[in-house]
Amino acid sequence: APKIVSVINQKGGTGKTTTTINLGSALSKTGKKILLIDLDPQANLSYSLGVEEPQGTLADVFSGSKSLNQIILKQENLSIAPGSNELVDIEISLVTQPQRESFLKNILAEAKGYDFILIDCPPSLSLLTVNALAASDEVLIPLQMEVLTLQGLSQILNTVKQVQSAFNPKLKVKGIVVVMFDKRRKLSSEIQEYLEQNIAERIFKTRIRLNVKLAEAPSFGKSVLDYDPGSYGAQDYQALAAEFLNTK
Amino acid sequence: APKIVSVINQKGGTGKTTTTINLGSALSKTGKKILLIDLDPQANLSYSLGVEEPQGTLADVFSGSKSLNQIILKQENLSIAPGSNELVDIEISLVTQPQRESFLKNILAEAKGYDFILIDCPPSLSLLTVNALAASDEVLIPLQMEVLTLQGLSQILNTVKQVQSAFNPKLKVKGIVVVMFDKRRKLSSEIQEYLEQNIAERIFKTRIRLNVKLAEAPSFGKSVLDYDPGSYGAQDYQALAAEFLNTK
């Protein structure tokens, strides 16, 4: 069965989409079969991989008008289930449904033949993200070394615990990924030290450095590994993929 | 009557909170009476201004257990209505209420004596943000000059038009603020040129530059104008405040 991993952080702009795409791409280049789920109404992941007007999206699957396999788009070892703005209405309509946290879990039960399914979540801890957590084996938390992103961390960990005890005992935090790391900023290193001394969760050794290539790749509809394989961005996500595969 | 301004962008980490705080602070230092509304369940604005365990929050006002004036905290000319994580449940419960977009408008009708009310919105275009837009006279859109933030812009402008025609004919976009501007990145200037040639909305002449002081100020519970008045961050937000007051 595929291992299902949610990429979450309710703080905005913390590299969730960039990490889901590039970790997914790096894993697929090691031969793993990867499915990326774009669970964000902004559909940044879909756009960033060149998917602009998909025939079907996750919203169609949630509403029952299409099956998961009908909407999946394949790009070599990397498959994508596109998102769209209709996920806003889907989230609203889920609120009043019985078993409203289990919809995505049931949808992903249809996904066959993948080694990993990575779920790109919106910047919130509301019902769509809860669906992702209820469906997942593991959680990845990309974190910028800035004051405000730290402040949201305890809330994220709290939500994970709540979903774990209410719906999904096997759920665990695989680790925190330090992203957009700027070594010139003294504040960044201080915050990372503080983190390491104050939390129990794993922090990956691989840090994703600030690299303009990561911000440019989306305008070419490619992962950074396809756009600029020699860049620091590509190197860092390859290193993260290796560490990801080597840690329990 | 106070002029009510929503600061919106469904893309995460685009400087909404940083702009609401520092534009608000700069305006208050010109003598204007300013009320900041923290409409984000993450409550970053509240935390960034040193508000950690408020007696009452906006969630209490939405649920009717407190009045707006009971929760407002005053810091010289700058007043704050704190947010909290309970806004997640508030948003869920609003969904089934009649007139679900007008709750904030009715709440803000109680706000007396302010020149401007600035509303910090969450990274979404869902019901809380719709409430802000339905209550507002004007909209400010902070935008990073990056591919993905551009991609969300038409969606933002679309939502503004929808709220305008459905609930609030007087609503207009005051302007787009270029934030976190990094002049070393060629991509940033190219994106701004593209913007200027392709949209009708005003783009403020003042650009907020990338400045580490803006990221540091929250850990001291102050606006950047109080934390480091000589910094580029302080200068830029002061210039933005002047331009804001001088434009219709």
Ligand SMILES: Nc1ncnc2c1ncn2[C@@H]1O[C@H](COP(=O)(O)OP(=O)(O)OP(=O)(O)O)[C@@H](O)[C@H]1O
């Ligand atoms: N290491 C990096 N170096 C440079 N730019 C980066 C890096 N990681 C991400 N970015 C850029 O920062 C912006 C925010 O990243 P991204 O969209 O991945 O965050 P997010 O957490 O998915 O945001 P949201 O909360 O809106 O979903 C994007 O424009 C992205 O291209």
Ligand SMILES: Nc1ncnc2c1ncn2[C@@H]1O[C@H](COP(=O)(O)OP(=O)(O)OP(=O)(O)O)[C@@H](O)[C@H]1O
């Ligand atoms: N001009 C700037 N220079 C340097 N850092 C900045 C600047 N503007 C904002 N930041 C930092 O970038 C991060 C994101 O900014 P901010 O929290 O204001 O965005 P936001 O749009 O409110 O995010 P969210 O979508 O989560 O509400 C914060 O850590 C903030 O301190």
Ligand SMILES: [Mg+2]
């Ligand atoms: Mg994203």
Ligand SMILES: [Mg+2]
């Ligand atoms: Mg914010």
